[in-house]
Amino acid sequence: MGRVSRRRISIAALAVVVLGLGAGLFWFQPWKLWVDETVSEALPSAPATAPSGTASSGASTGTAPTGTASAPPAAPQAVASGELISHEHSTSGTVKIIRLPDGTHTLRLENLDTSNGPDLRVWLTDAPVKEGVAGWRVFDDGRHLSLGKLKGNKGDQNYALPEGTDLSKYTSVSIWCDRFDVSFGAAELTRV
Known part of the structure; x- marks a missing residue:
């Protein structure tokens, strides 16, 4: 094999390595492990604008939230x-579903502390919350409603629930990594 052929093979191999490294960096975004995004939103008191959200497995589309008392507080x-609780990454904090004076509902994360990651979402789901590896991938198996991208991996933040969300059909919340189909952490919802 001549010098020219070896050089071409070396250049081609280097190009493959550089492309693979670039794709891996884009896909995994490892720098996010060292970058925290803190959000400090106050509890909304005025009407929240409900996003359309993305639902799967037949989420309710009625005009008023169901599964709650009829008179607004x-x-x-x-x-x-x-x-x-923690799943793929160490996660802690409190999840609350808050009914606002105008009758709309907001999901609130308080004192959230988790890892940052690519394509993190806040999901309202009907899946049971399981500890350990058994709970990492259950949240996309049934009904789930995406409330949008996680605003930050630390702090307090609010997510308006779409009008007509039937709260009786959802029993848990997951901080879901859509890129890798895995839960960073989740909470089982208990009615107050």
Whole structure:
């Protein structure tokens, strides 16, 4: 084999390595492990604009939230809550579903502390919360409603629930990595 052929093979191999490294960096985004994004949102008191959200497995599309009392509270009121447990990454904090005075609902994360990662979402789900590896991948098996991208991996943040969300059909919340189909952490919701 001549010098020219070896050089071409070396250049081609180097190009493959560089392309593979670039694709791996894009896919895994490892720098996010060292970058924290802290959010400090106050509990909303004015009407929240409900996003359309993305639902799967037949989420309710009625005009009023169901599974709650009919008269709106005079002040924001928790209707469900839970404590986050760790799954793929160490995760802690409190999840609350808050009914606002105008009758809309907001999912609130308080004192959230998890790892940053690529394509993290906040999901309202019907899956049971399981500890350990058994609970990492169960949340996309059934009904789930994406409330949007995680605003930050630390702090307090609010996610408006779409109008017509039937709260009786959802029993848990997951901080879901859509890129790798894995839960960073989750909380079982208990009605208050």
